[in-house]
Amino acid sequence: MTRASSLSIWRERLFATPFTGFVSMVLVVLIAWVGIPLIRWAVIDATWAGSTRADCAPGGACWVFIRARFGQFMYGLYPVDQRWRVDIAGIAFVLGIASIVLAPQRLRLKLGLAMLVALPPLGIWLLSGGFGLRYIETREWGGLMLTLFISIYSSLIAIPLGIIFALGRQSELRIIRLISVIFIEFWRGVPIIAVIFLASLLLPLILPGGIGIDRLARAVIGLGFVIAAYMAEAVRGGLQALPKGQREAATALGLNYWKATGLIVLPQALRISLPAMTNEFIALIKNTTLVLVVSILDLLGVAQASLADPNWVGMNMEAYAFSGAIYWLICFALSRWSRSLEKKRRL
């Protein structure tokens, strides 16, 4: 009974008219045409076990390569005996987020702020060392860890700056408005790749002594500024969508500018701009791949660099498929998470 009805639903959906039936058939053929060879390559004909290229069967994917290089895909050239530090930093980050999400409503803000103050320096200390930990230069960082590091620390710069400049753009003081507009329009107008080039190539030529600020830090700050400009526009959308009466009512209640902004306007505006901000995050994660032009070995950089090992030459498909899958997973998870936030808050 149920079986027949589910069948009839499918029939209704896919073959309602001759035309939809035809479209359905074409799509099924297309999916099979692309999907079957892909699955054959990636799963059925693929080689999973072994240790060298010679173990791989021709025609299928050679996942042995990913296994042999898995450590590098995750951590880059980070010293093997120190990788636990990266793991701990990652766990601390996840626990930090989880504790904020699970905490009771009244503690959430305080906890969030505490984490915001405590976690970023802790992360930098764990990754780079000092105070009892071996010092590890940023040039040895790489892989997924570096991609996440750049994404997280750039957004730590971008979110506060974005909010400040979004508010600044709405300010009644002309000079503040002007500064905000200049910042936003400048950084929105410059291609990210140019910013990274400037930060990595021109700064050392201009600054005396040549080296000065760390190469990775320059890229993170540059990316952070660009994303801040985009964030500011996303937040401005939220601010403008908010009825003017909200701020007026808050002022009528006797709240000053900062209280009215912090307690009434921003929470609502940020909620409205959450989808747009998520978009910027996803764009940021993908934009981190641009640091490849200055030879910072992020996930994609490691994939590309590993193709140069003569022992694994020609593993292009595997390297790009694997790193692409990771990027997709991160971006997809982020978009689902933001979706669930939106639902919870009934947006």
Place this chain on the structure above:
Amino acid sequence: MTFRILGAAVLLTAGISMAQAQQLAPSPTLDAIKARGNLECGVHLGLPGFSFANDKGEWSGLDVDYCKALAAAVLGDASKVKYTPTSVQQRWPILQSGQVDVLSRNSTITFSRNATLGLNFQGINFYEGQTFIVRKSANAKTAADLDGASVCVAAGSTEEKNAADWFRERNLKTTITNFQKNDDAIAAYDAGRCDAYTAGVGALAGQRAKLKNPEEHVILTQPISNDPQGPVTRWGDERWQLIVRWVLNGTIAAEALGVTSKNVDEMKANSKNSEVRRLLGAEGGFGAMMGLSNDWMYNAIKQVGNYGESYERTVGMGSPLKLERGQNQLWTKGGLLFTPPFQ
């Protein structure tokens, strides 16, 4: 009389010490390396056989080996190198701005680069040049044997122009088949649509390993273009340039003199050849003339090997690339590698 001899002796001593002072011109780069305890070397982000990180995350390759030899000569330890991978856009600025001490990154030596970039090329560690890969069954020995054959190339590339010009000048009826991208061209060659594919020697070695049956293909050793590559330094600091140049020369001389990482101890102790003895610091005090230890080349050869050992291990028969020596063979054996004498 006695006074005169004394006077001459004083003058002579003064002359010698002046000469020594002149030889040891200040070298800020060398001082910085010694203070920091490691050599900063700019390398390629990833070029099969020349510069790459292996499964264990160690940098290796022919260009990387040069960095190691230099570190061994300067600091006595080949592992004291810090590598900065550089992209093609970054390589000059990173050297110019002093972020690396030397660039060993398959960069072609050209007049305009030398004249306008404020950089000096210190010798040749790889004779790169455009050549052809063909099937063994085609029995071609040089590009001239490709009369009547077809060559796959990427449309609009320098390789296309070079190859077309070369065949036209020699009145050879070779068909050039154009493809949109390099990858398409090599795939077409692998599928048998052309008799040859063209690119630089180093690039072909990497590409051959990707073909379905690498052992069925040969890379013609006589290139049709001339793109020599070697280590690069900034202008200024002549003593550092001297060191960079003579470490490269030393690895080549070691091969010519038969000094290898295996026999270096024995050669240093027992060799009667005075050039070997000077190279390895047994006599002559050559290292000290540059402000290095007299063991400089001994350390480099002991820890890294001579040029030939490096070559075979990274791109040659001991590597998956199986590239023949070709032009990168000693001049006494039909190649172009040559070094001025250690005298």
